[in-house]
Amino acid sequence: MNNNEDKTLEEMTRDEKTHDERTLGETLRSQGISRRSFLKFCAATASMMAMSPAMIPKIARALEQARRPSVIWLSFQECTGCTESLTRSHAATIENLIFNTISLDYHHTLQAASGTAAEAAREAAMKENFGKYLLIVDGSIPLDNPGYSTIAGISNVDMLMETAAGAAAIIAVGTCASYGGIPHANPNPTGAVSVTDIIKDKPIINVPGCPPIPVVITGVLTQFLTFGSLPELDDIGRPMAFYGKSIHDRCYRRPFYDKGLFAETFDDEGAKKGWCLYKLGCKGPTTYNACATTKWNNGTSFPIESGHPCLGCSEPDFWDGGGFYKSISMPTENITKTVIYTAAGAAAAGVAIGAINRSRKNKAVASHSKTGIDDLSK
Template identity: 85%
Template structure:
């Protein structure tokens, strides 16, 4: 994976060495452009920029995570454009993927940092435990220390996955490790959040591609996500949306509605409040995405998605058990009501008791 001989070559040279045709390269550029909602006129520019780009150094740090993000990126089953990403960059440190281990591995990171200080791209997946550093360490270094140390010389940081971007599952209540996101800790570096649990592979590559192509950060939304991929909600792009609009819903996972592919809102779909590209980009080489497979969206690319109650409770439902609350409240209120009613009775009885008979002599002051 880490191939020093490739480091000084341009991406174009590397690709041709690997036998990637110009045609498939342009196709890749076109896909990237369309994903980023760029005009087709930009395709040659992307191609040109990419061909002449030098492979930048990338350091990938994994903290409190499940490796799902890495899996997402690498588990493409055919030779896809996602895999090309590793040919475009010099992935100098990734403790799951690299061959080196122990001191050698850390050495690689330090070397890359030194050699590319101020220029390397830092990718982080996983959240950082702030409660007790011992919850997650690498080579005896706490996640926090490693992040702060590595971030110093980074040109930009890409927080891959919801954990790195927003704290994700480790951050879910009651957040036992005191997990925080990269953005919570680093304020002086450009950070691109690429959330998702995991993020869509092409979204990861697309974002990296933009950085490589233009050397600039993509346009981000209010919570640091590239607008090109997170600009629209799942709901707005969902092929089942017409059923929602018509009010046709699957009530259970195996009813007629489910079989007919009706809207999954009632089964807890978080599509309406989730911004991601699943509905258009899809997964597994454009095969499908959760809703297409008949499962409601969990809202994994949004902060705190784990704390929104049951995944199978519709968005319009309260997350907690309200029936119980209502019963207890009613019982308590009935008692309070009786007490207040008694106070009212007392008040009135008092008024009646204080009443002096009014005669015609009492009509004037």
């Protein structure tokens, strides 16, 4: 008996479909993901993105029917930390499978092809899906000299302009692509800028972080696949669902801050008792990210939970904030010297002005002439 006779028509059709043509639902089922865990993922995504529970079936339906969107990933001045973060998110999660089920047509680090073949893959993907593909960028773009960073002889800025032209939307992954990040740090030797500094006519979502949380990427992708739209963004282009609250607002050590209980050093009694890390330079109060709720390493912990202050890595210019271990209320520059020099200079100036005042007074006294009765009769 022919094997095909055991299969339903639907299964036969599905088998005949190439990997690219399968819907996300089909791909997930073929990988042994049960409908229950799929719906659980949809529910988690909906709650994470602050959507009403009524949206869950909609997300599920839309995701199941979504075709693998073509994704082109460009890496510019970056350290590959963002890619590491995403690919090393725990293998068994549905987020990862969803991520696997996008058609990642170009990614330096992950693709097998190299050289001309790699560039040909990018060009082919751009041509086939013009106007529809998602462009993900990590790393900043140097503008001072195009030769600072090139790929296949193409400067970063040229490749970004060329690839962005046909993109449906752009996701700037990591703080470098979102705000310039480390290459943009003072004195910015390469003239590094962010994607939003260059591209003005496309919807851009910034997913900052050094690196960003993997689930934030999948959350944004889910929204794009489900509704074909981009999430609500804050004033610096970050999805509100993940960057709407500060680390401080959601920090489990917040009660210690409110009570005024602080760790003074990394190994004192306060540190051992898990008190607030504000005095050790924590940037939680000025940093907007989801670390305190989604956490890292499959929900294990986040930096503050591990006893280290937040560096504020999802904020622009976090490298130039006056030092990671300097509290927000401290001046960023060495003010003590300024105070001493100013005080010395001002004291000298004060003495000089005082001396002038005195001599003027003495002169006035010396030139003072008394008015007598004779003067009045004049």
